[in-house]
Amino acid sequence: MDNVYAPGRNHLFVPGPVNIPEPVLRAMNRNNEDYRSPAIPAMTKVLLEDVKKIFKTTTGTPFMIPTTGTGAWESALTNTLSPGDRIVSFLIGQFSLLWIDQQQRLNFKVDVVESEWGQGANLDILASKIAEDTAHTIKAVCIVHNETATGVTNNLATVRKILDHYRHPALFLVDGVSSICALDFRMDEWGVDVALTGSQKALSLPTGIGIVCASPKALEASKTAKSVRVFFDWNDYLKFYKMGTYWPYTPSIQLLYGLRAALDLLFEEGLDNVIARHSRLGKATRLAVEAWGLKNCTQKEEWVSDTVTAVLVPPYIDSTEIVRRAWKRYNLSLGLGLNKIAGKVFRIGHLGNLNELQLLGCLAGVEMVLRDVGYPVKLGSGVAAASAYLQNNIPLIPSRV
Amino acid sequence: MDNVYAPGRNHLFVPGPVNIPEPVLRAMNRNNEDYRSPAIPAMTKVLLEDVKKIFKTTTGTPFMIPTTGTGAWESALTNTLSPGDRIVSFLIGQFSLLWIDQQQRLNFKVDVVESEWGQGANLDILASKIAEDTAHTIKAVCIVHNETATGVTNNLATVRKILDHYRHPALFLVDGVSSICALDFRMDEWGVDVALTGSQKALSLPTGIGIVCASPKALEASKTAKSVRVFFDWNDYLKFYKMGTYWPYTPSIQLLYGLRAALDLLFEEGLDNVIARHSRLGKATRLAVEAWGLKNCTQKEEWVSDTVTAVLVPPYIDSTEIVRRAWKRYNLSLGLGLNKIAGKVFRIGHLGNLNELQLLGCLAGVEMVLRDVGYPVKLGSGVAAASAYLQNNIPLIPSRV
Amino acid sequence: MDNVYAPGRNHLFVPGPVNIPEPVLRAMNRNNEDYRSPAIPAMTKVLLEDVKKIFKTTTGTPFMIPTTGTGAWESALTNTLSPGDRIVSFLIGQFSLLWIDQQQRLNFKVDVVESEWGQGANLDILASKIAEDTAHTIKAVCIVHNETATGVTNNLATVRKILDHYRHPALFLVDGVSSICALDFRMDEWGVDVALTGSQKALSLPTGIGIVCASPKALEASKTAKSVRVFFDWNDYLKFYKMGTYWPYTPSIQLLYGLRAALDLLFEEGLDNVIARHSRLGKATRLAVEAWGLKNCTQKEEWVSDTVTAVLVPPYIDSTEIVRRAWKRYNLSLGLGLNKIAGKVFRIGHLGNLNELQLLGCLAGVEMVLRDVGYPVKLGSGVAAASAYLQNNIPLIPSRV
């Protein structure tokens, strides 16, 4: 069952699924329970309140759906839109591409705004589309907050500003899969109508819960949205919320307790501290990349991502070989380049329950792999650059002061 | 987090989610992994082969979808049918009702064949509908193998005989949620086109995998089925099967290892022995019910279920009180009566990784609860009846002979 | 590794090691830690305070020694006595016999007061020995509170009365291995000088901590006791207690967290409620034995044990066969008869984190085994007798009221 055993810990630096902290593993190490007993609804009620905090919303309604990010996407779209609805969507990497593919297969008319991979969403085009759309034919703007394939973070505040400027009523749907609980995200302040994430990303749980949060406007839209949906229908949840039993079908008992533990850890650390930690990890990684003489796939500073860094390799190197070798020799799991950047980038995920020394171990590993594949990196250079920054910026661990 | 703690083990006798065996809990007690490393596809490949065994199919194609039974239903329907398609479906209890509700919401034309709750599917009506349908307007027959709400097992072999007799090409879709891995189920022999189950039932895992198995005929149908689907689309899986990476989106690493362990246990015990064990547990439960002077909700012997027994209570007793009290006083979790039989039945789930002494503990508990709520049961009577049968029929544990 | 797998739970009814509750398993599911970090001493400090509560002492000093009950015995004796010291000890079963064997091998002069197995310690003889010993040559009275081999509980209050009556200064050393946390035990009130237990008994942990608690008088005695000891020397602990680092050698991190969780559960339930629960379980078991027409090995009501019941079998039956068959056919673990009562009794342990339905499942299993081996028990009779009592006496679970 563990046919690829290697001594020591696996160094997991893909941008999801990410490392699960021990307290969460412990919380999930349990037998099943009757989800109709009084205990599970009581727990669910509090979870639903607490989960709103990671979206920074007080007015949103969250749904914890037993599904993946892909299912969460589908839930967001089908509950708010009707077939034939026009939406604007930004193609900037593999995950935005997949979401657009889903949007098209769900029969929406998608205005695809494409950028070069490595660039952020082209919000100028959005602005002109919104400006032109005085008839309000655009029903939704769909955007991936953080494109995991290229390490690009989009500016959501600007999207809101554009919509507000033109008083455009389009719904604002956000994929926060690799951002929420790691990057600054403000559902209420930015007027996001549907935001979603998956348990296996910054929440640091196993895969299995797609968390979708709907604004009052989105809930209102769901009443008239004609997309066919059953499993993903918010209405079934709302019915059970009202009854106080909460679950239209069997939830994973283990993931509920795991989510409870994960939120407890996030709140203990403090959401702002969590975001600051990700900022440190991102900055340190980028400094290392620079020290190695390599380029970040992200083309401008304004788009750099604090949860994943996609590193461009020289043309004479196949980045797939880097990922393969990292795993085979150093027990280091890095992210592949996907689709049109396959072979051209490798990715370092630095999100979730992760600390600085783990990252430095990874960076030291990447340096060795780079040498292995023929790139003449100066060993220690990335670690030095990263730790020079970190040594000045890591706070004392609050519980240990 | 465990705000309803009680000493000793919880006695979990709802018909799902069921008890998880320790080896499975152990297998799932692990950090996340990169699902794109060579390890996970290698493991998935073998799992897909092994999972076919629990369906008794060699020609079927299984899909292990990160969803619940409700999602598995949707996957079965949307991949094989088009909106407006006529299907025959049997309403015999809460879960068949919910499936029919889904079928209608997915825009199929459903011929609902209703029986009294406690009776099996009316296959005579099926026969006449099939006989009449020489134009083959019926595209599918949908049936719940074991109705968990009433403890009724339908005769799938007869459904096949009817279809064969009239050479009717309708697809044969089966909900095996509370039957597969516990009751006799033969996908190939019975010509089932889509069969499905959920991980939290007889497989004795946490909720989180909907396993759907499609016959070649069902796969063929999926090529022309026009129901809109993305998350549940088999085609995305098939594409990744071909590439050998297997996963269109992130699976739960923990559930994969858990499934591996669960299958290992099933195969070690032997699938036929597992079914025989459920038969013993079912028979013993029914003998106890009889000894208590109570009636089985299932009206005829031909329909009795070996995975769940719904017990009718006298009119002067509220079965909800039985379930509540069992949990509050004896740490015993029983199943509620649902929908139109709410208050009238309580249910004893006896499926999954369970043995005879666990069941006898439960039966002893039920006896005490019955007294608590005013039913004058003779204490020990059900246990005596059950154990008289069991003592003659339990085999030695093979690994300990 | 699990070469004796059987479906469902193992029914563990040996009188130790006992069932570990899930919250304790969870707490122990963790990596090692530096035991010299600030965290472990802080935790140890509180544990040492809390552990005194299970002994009902405020003046005692506890030692949590990485050893078994046998080691705890050795710790109690060697720290308080010198070679050649005269002690009185009661031989009433296998465990008191083993302790006496240890006492003799440690070169104490032991006045062995023997009773028939099945009887309690003969305190009349103690009284006369104490009365006669005006020269105070008796340095200690050693007694097993609950003899696990025969299910006999001794009356510790009477021992204290005797000593007080004659104003005899002998130390009062008590093996509380199968009593503490389950039976009424009052270290301070009864003037016990050393009391000890093991983690795998009523504390419901794995084996690995011998907890020894010393009265101020015992601590005083340790200053002059000449028995050679190093690993078991209290003085090494006391030195580290003073320094605030607490550990003279590496403790098991996992067991410390496990002990924390175990105490939390005990305190949540309430120690008096825990004792009342054991009283119910013991009473119920004895009623079942009686209903089966079998005799309790314990000869008088005053000595019956609420943590273990040794059941005498008819002469034509080999009790070893009962234990073997229970394990081979029913996944039920019962206690063997030991030494001179081997083959003549089997034992039902009913201590630790256990509830009534678990016990009833066990009793139902015993009934079937008895039939298997040719004893004509009426099936259900024991369960009926036990549950008639239990149904009148089980309280509601406080956290669920």
Added chain:
Amino acid sequence: MDNVYAPGRNHLFVPGPVNIPEPVLRAMNRNNEDYRSPAIPAMTKVLLEDVKKIFKTTTGTPFMIPTTGTGAWESALTNTLSPGDRIVSFLIGQFSLLWIDQQQRLNFKVDVVESEWGQGANLDILASKIAEDTAHTIKAVCIVHNETATGVTNNLATVRKILDHYRHPALFLVDGVSSICALDFRMDEWGVDVALTGSQKALSLPTGIGIVCASPKALEASKTAKSVRVFFDWNDYLKFYKMGTYWPYTPSIQLLYGLRAALDLLFEEGLDNVIARHSRLGKATRLAVEAWGLKNCTQKEEWVSDTVTAVLVPPYIDSTEIVRRAWKRYNLSLGLGLNKIAGKVFRIGHLGNLNELQLLGCLAGVEMVLRDVGYPVKLGSGVAAASAYLQNNIPLIPSRV
């Protein structure tokens, strides 16, 4: 319970207890079992055979004692020697000092051969003592293979050569606590009479098993050794070995399964590969220390230890502050300087289930801590030196080739 929580993994680099691999944690995540059932003796039998392999002995007899290293010491001494026996023992650091203290308290006459801390055992003095002792008054030579306090590895082969050269019959007792399963150790080839280790060191388990292995000559000596012992008496074990039940008192079920898993991992990796890995980790650490401009506490290359490196700090720095700060700021656990080198060294443990990237993360952390406390280390310098060596020497992971 986790009142010192910090995000990400704790970086555990004390020289014990060490990191437990996930498969071992999984194996230990289980309920108690009856240790008198057939399963546990069957398992124990194989464990006893397998455990001999880690000592490289075929003729030795192992004892798996529920105790710590301190208890294992006591077992080794009291089973082979009598009070008053003359032994030679080497004082080279805190752990050899503690063993000598034990030897003296157990009433042996100890010829203490002292070296400066940082030096190995003075074997020249041993040679002259042995040469002079033609009357064979020396009953045993006791030596710590690897002194954990100073990072000094002694040359055991030379000890054997000295004894053989003078045909001296003294027993050869070895503390292998921080060497066995990590350093080259050959019980049979080196004629070691008693070797011992603890579960929480290179075996990478929790604390709780002291493994003591006795040569035939040691077993013979135990027959006449007059030291008082009960809990640690080998004879009790041997009696139960003969009966095939193996355990004189209750073992930890969890640790037995854990040991099984730990040995499986060691054998899968291959004991020689494990030793080679430790050699790499040790060498890399020493290269880093050199690059930092710091001195190894170990004074000569011949004594350097591949399991722990004690690093001397400049006189103006307090090494205790390094350890404190590492834990408080970086979640890094380093070893303190002990006793006379307290404040003067900090220690990096690099033993057990550990890989190169973990070590590099630690080294990067040490660099930052050094800066924090005012030592002007060049950040990245140690990592660079270590990884330059490692990148040339790490093999591919066999299971992943």
